[in-house]
Amino acid sequence: MQFDLGITRNGLKDVKNRMAQGTVTSLSPRELLRHYSDMVDGLVRKAFQKAQSSVPSPSICLMAVGGYGRTEVAPYSDVDLLLLHSPADQSDLSPLVEKILYPLWDLGLEVGCSSRSIAECVKMAQSDLQIKTSLIDARYLDGEYEFFRNLYDLFSKRVLHRKVRKFAESLAQDLYLRRRKYEDPAYVLEPNIKEGEGGLRDFQIGRWAVRAKYKTDRWDSILFPDHSRILDKSLQFLWAVRNQLHLLSGRRQDDLTFEWQEKIAPILGFSPGARGIEEMMRQYHLSAQKISNFAWDILERVLYEPSSLKRTFLFFQKKKIDPNFGLTRGELTLLDPMTFKREPAQLMTLFQHCQVSHGKMDFRTEEAVMEALPFIDDRFRRKDEVNQIFLKILRRGEGATAILKKMHELGFLSCYIPEFSEIEGKVHYDLYHVHPIDIHSILAVEELEKLRRGVYQRDYPLLTSLIQELEKPEILLLTALLHDIGKGTEGDHSIIGAEIVRQIGSRMGLPKEDRDLIGFLVSHHLFMLETAFRRDLNDEQTVFNFANTVKNLTQLRMLYLLTFADVRAVGPEAWTSWKDSLLTELFLKTAHLLETGENTQVSQKENETVKRLTEYLHLKGIPEYTEHLPVRYLSCYGWGEMVHHIEMALSLEQESLLVRWTLESGRLAKVTLCTKDSYGLFSKIAGSMFLNRLNILEAQIHTWGNGVALDTFYVEDATEEVERRLHHFKRDVEEILNGKITVKDLFPKRGESKPNQQKIIPGVVAEVKVNNRDSDFYTIIEITGEDRLGLLYEITQALTDHGCNISFSRISTLGNRIVDVFYVQDEWGEKLEAKQKVDNLKQTLLSRLTPPNNIS
């Protein structure tokens, strides 16, 4: 038969829920833990007393250990008990233990109980870390108080305050192992509030170390007040979350998964929806970071703080680096605690010393930094000396990330760059972004540092060589640190961020060119990704547009490096060789275009043209139409002409072919032709002109991105009947394009074209150059030779016969010499690269350049 403890399972649940409501209104999370622990105390004592009275039992002591010993019991935490008996007593305790446990189990409490003698406890605590730490928090509950006191004395003397350094080492080991276990990004998104990085266990580790080393339970007594206040707030927050987690799930749930994040955020008073979740997780990460730093700091102190004898010895070993700082065994020490107050700029110098000497600062110096933070004001931020040192730290590269992490940890970074505090701990509520934005930004810097150190030489040789080409790597590192700075504010974070970094840049006193560069990089930090993944990289226009925005090789290199760092810092799975290939391809094609290719830059004058054109298109309601216009096209015509062309192109919906001309004289006309591009189009036009005895002096053939062919010609008719011939030409070309007739069909009707009587003039050497080097997209064919009527038709027909699709062409005639350039692709949209194809084409073209009836 079991005892009645005066409460039922459901009754206990009700009590828990009432308490939970209390937390929101009046109780602090810590008070809730305490209340709950007190209630459990009552139940446990009752069970213990009833058990003792029902079975014969020796003198014994009941203790609470572990978290229960600390009176920190979350609603579904384990309740750990220890029964202490005298060593002489050999009687079987299991009937008693059963009598205690069963009624508690029936209430749904997770109770565990062990029974040991004092000597056993001490012995086990010496070898088992978990038993040792659970005893640190032991608390007397009931029974023989003497036993408890004896254990406590012995434990303190023989275990707790002995071999403190070794104890700290095993705690550090525990910390390290858990960190390894929870370093998977999944745990960043859905942290384990107890075991995870910066979780409650981390805090206990710090506390235990304080207890062992300084013999006090007041962990806050060894920190300066601001620090301990912040830490306490962090701890309370974690408890608040954990209490809710337990109550809502009704079990010992310590994984703060998305499901629970969503439910808890509104309860804890965060805004509704995804924003509230992000806010809550931001506070979570900030709190966890504080706790994690605390644990490491304390362990470091315990592990490295020398004894007083040693300290005297080290004092003489101290090396002065400058009047303010000394270096002892790799640790930087502030010599005069007043230094920072007198001269805040020394704060930055301290960080530089850390980097140069590969040292860390000792904890007193760290505390001094934190105490000096209020002295960082705008004067400090604008001080040339400070900013120059900061840039030097970045420029040096080696260890720059470690320094930034330290600055961040001590709160210095967000005092120096206050804008940075807006993104601290901020999370994206999605599965892709693993780290809070501040951490992500620092990780991005780290990726660049690794690249500079050559860590990725094997995997990413191109990026490695690119970062070494940079003249001002510090600008790139600074950009990486600030690239997401706009995420603290609503709106397009790239645009907002660019504005913010410009302000930061001018505060730091960066020259205008660097501010512009950083502004550009931040505003475009997603541009390369978007282009590489969403646009056709085999389309020259894509690369042209990209190159046009990026403008020069320096910006291109930096953008590529920034993209790499940004993606890699998102999480280990974000960067794949798949993404790498696309980005590399875009980089190489753009670099090629910018370096060796023709003029991709729209000049000042052309820029003006494009601006007016854009305005016009805006009025027409088709602002995006410029997208279709190739740079080669834009650089060939004036604004008025382009407007005219676009109007023609727009009316292609009604008519399939438009031919317009203006007469320059009786024998010379300028012809503009617009139609949908089709295979062999140019040769059909050239053929029709030839049939009508129109000699082509100059021509430009453009294919727009939307498949419109826009061609302009200067044609000449020796017989001064150019207008009549053009009417004929228009009719012919219409029929040919409609497929009613072919150029060849018309030849016999009009008779063989005989060349005009040729004067004896110096001959022109025929030459055909096939260039696959200068463009990533087209084979460029350059042809020179002696002009004759119909030659262009023959050349274009030959190109068509060999499967060449002409995308752009410029035809000019200098005296009797033609200079023609064709940009062609094969039927698959690829360049002509097979040697045999190229040779065959060359041969055909050469034979066409030599007229069949050339007898001279």
Add this chain to the structure above:
Amino acid sequence: MKKIEAIIKPFKLDEAKNALTKIGVQGMTVTEVKGFGRQRGHTEVYRGAEYKIDFLPKVKIELITPDDIVPQVIETLERAAKTGKIGDGKIFILPVEEVIRIRTGERGKDAI
């Protein structure tokens, strides 16, 4: 039921996805893949060093559909993924024996 696997150009993914959704395709699996077919990789030169791109990045879409809409799905995919140039990709159609929705245990068409 058929399984349809399509290998397409990466930048065509959005278009293909939207077009498929429009005709009522409920779900699909998308993977970033690399490989080569008739369109071989290529070598790019930057500052005298050669960078080889031998496996080309593509996107693989996988989806299961009832037999009756297979032609429609294929036509949609073809239209959406086509640029007319080399490397547009391929579509494979495979028979599917059974589909089971794990949560409910539904089988066959209902489980798609």
